[in-house]
Amino acid sequence: MKIEFPFLLVSYPDRTRESDCACAEQGVFFSTSDGFSESDCACAVGEGLDAPPPSAAGRWVLPPTLYRVPLPNGRQLVFNPVRSGAVAVLDKGASAHPRSFTYPYPSTGPLSRRLAALGILVPQEETRRTPFLPPPTLTAWLHLTTRCNLRCAYCYAPRGGIDMSPDVGRAAVDAAFRSALAHGFTVVKIKYAGGEPTLNFSTVQAVHTYAQQRAIRLGIGLDAVLLSNGVALTPSMLEWLQEEEVRLAISLDGMGPAHDRQRPRAEGKGSFEIVVATVDRARAVGLLPHLSVTVTRHNVDRLPEVIAFALDRGLTFNLNFVRPVPGTPDLMPSAKRLIAALRAVVKMMEQHPPHRRIIDGLLDRCDLTGPHRYPCGVGHSYLVVDPRGAVARCHMEMHTRVSTVWEEDPLEAVRATEVGVRNLPVEAKDGCRNCLWRYICAGSCPLLARRLVGREDVRSPYCEVYRTILPELVRAEGMRLL
Ligand code: SF4
Numbered sequence: 001m002k003i004e005f006p007f008l009l010v011s012y013p014d015r016t017r018e019s020d021c022a023c024a025e026q027g028v029f030f031s032t033s034d035g036f037s038e039s040d041c042a043c044a045v046g047e048g049l050d051a052p053p054p055s056a057a058g059r060w061v062l063p064p065t066l067y068r069v070p071l072p073n074g075r076q077l078v079f080n081p082v083r084s085g086a087v088a089v090l091d092k093g094a095s096a097h098p099r100s101f102t103y104p105y106p107s108t109g110p111l112s113r114r115l116a117a118l119g120i121l122v123p124q125e126e127t128r129r130t131p132f133l134p135p136p137t138l139t140a141w142l143h144l145t146t147r148c149n150l151r152c153a154y155c156y157a158p159r160g161g162i163d164m165s166p167d168v169g170r171a172a173v174d175a176a177f178r179s180a181l182a183h184g185f186t187v188v189k190i191k192y193a194g195g196e197p198t199l200n201f202s203t204v205q206a207v208h209t210y211a212q213q214r215a216i217r218l219g220i221g222l223d224a225v226l227l228s229n230g231v232a233l234t235p236s237m238l239e240w241l242q243e244e245e246v247r248l249a250i251s252l253d254g255m256g257p258a259h260d261r262q263r264p265r266a267e268g269k270g271s272f273e274i275v276v277a278t279v280d281r282a283r284a285v286g287l288l289p290h291l292s293v294t295v296t297r298h299n300v301d302r303l304p305e306v307i308a309f310a311l312d313r314g315l316t317f318n319l320n321f322v323r324p325v326p327g328t329p330d331l332m333p334s335a336k337r338l339i340a341a342l343r344a345v346v347k348m349m350e351q352h353p354p355h356r357r358i359i360d361g362l363l364d365r366c367d368l369t370g371p372h373r374y375p376c377g378v379g380h381s382y383l384v385v386d387p388r389g390a391v392a393r394c395h396m397e398m399h400t401r402v403s404t405v406w407e408e409d410p411l412e413a414v415r416a417t418e419v420g421v422r423n424l425p426v427e428a429k430d431g432c433r434n435c436l437w438r439y440i441c442a443g444s445c446p447l448l449a450r451r452l453v454g455r456e457d458v459r460s461p462y463c464e465v466y467r468t469i470l471p472e473l474v475r476a477e478g479m480r481l482l
């Protein structure tokens with residue numbers, strides 16, 4: 001590889017991450033057209049600015065929020081946490097680049113344009129406020145069944161023997177598209193979930209076929225993912241997912257006993273071996289399942305093993321920090337253990353640098369794909385539909401019904417109600433307003449805060465973890481780039 005001087009190494013956020021939750025509402029980010037960014041977008045992202053900045057006339061400057069860390073041999077890591085999520089490493093020559101320029105300006109060179117595209121130089125007026133755009137994607141979580149073949153320690157889903165019928169599923173699709181049109185969304189994302197959705201797979205197929213037809217007819221994009229425990233996925237189901245371009249997310253909480261302890265089968269045996277066999281079968285048919293890892297006090301010390309498993313197989317993953325479920329044992333790991341575990345992951349990154357960026361999936365709701373004021377889409381761009389067609393705001397509050405799929409615009413009801421968890425902008429949270437990481441973390445899951453301290457207008461209970469680990473992850477990413 002020939003490297004020109006001054007040089008700039010960049011990694012872009014991984015937009016393929018998936019999670020149980022509603023995607024964050026994101027603001028402006030600068031998309032890239034240089035082949036580095038992933039194209040298969042799991043979480044909805046804000047509208048990108050494809051034309052390479054600078055595009056705004058006036059003065060462009062280094063923002064005060066710029067995070068800079070010296071690296072070996074005179075290199076420098078730069079990262080703007082209120083802007084693009086791109087991590088860049090500059091050599092000495094690039095670091096000495098002028099700290100501002102005026103556009104249009106005849107001598108604005110490629111490096112200036114590149115730094116502007118990365119959010120490292122920003123229009124002067126944007127140093128005081130970050131611009132946000134409305135999200136393009138409305139996410140609908142469909143609870144296909146209350147049946148499940150596992151008995152996970154942290155399960156929050158209602159249990160029983162109720163399956164969603166194809167008619168209810170089609171009504172849910174219609175409702176999502178009605179609300180999408182009414183509110184200007186250009187993409188509908190459907191999460192086929194449960195319970196275990198493969199136990200009602202014929203409905204998944206019928207609903208998805210219908211959603212494809214509606215999407216084409218209405219000119220709205222469709223994105224779909226099946227959230228499965230990986231136990232009952234047959235070869236023919238995997239082939240169908242591959243053919244229909246439905247992405248697959250499988251829960252895997254660790255290797256061997258670390259997984260089995262918290263995800264046993266209904267009859268009491270572990271599920272690890274079956275899940276791993278499913279992952280490999282999925283890869284054999286060309287699916288790359290995303291691994292969803294729920295972190296509890298029982299598996300927190302074993303995270304590097306499951307991350308190594310994902311990396312060995314070229315799979316994306318994310319860590320979900322467990323939320324407390326009323327009436328069940330407390331499984332939350334202490335901040336101290338979580339920090340120690342994530343430092344072990346950072347050490348692993350240093351000793352065996354992964355061939356791709358992994359920092360985007362390590363910190364639960366922290367999202368580096370673009371600045372966002374809300375940690376998720378609850379109350380804004382998220383519909384949760386139970387098997388009978390009732391609509392709730394969050395999949396962890398399915399008992400709190402606020403609408404149905406037969407109402408004209410369920411999203412309007414979700415937005416208007418004051419029932420259930422409040423999803424406040426990060427500026428409304430005590431202690432978050434001036435935090436450097438506010439548009440990455442957005443104060444994190446409001447339901448977690450509400451369940452632990454009874455309020456949503458406070459910092460995340462995991463704040464200490466975020467503030468400690470985020471700088472270390474960004475630095476580790478800079479070192480990985482080098
Ligand atoms: S919870 Fe903590 S890390 Fe997150 S935005 Fe608030 S102060 Fe920052």
Ligand code: SF4
Nearest residue numbers: 021022376394445447
């Ligand atoms: S409130 Fe929490 S659990 Fe519910 S979707 Fe948002 S981040 Fe997820």
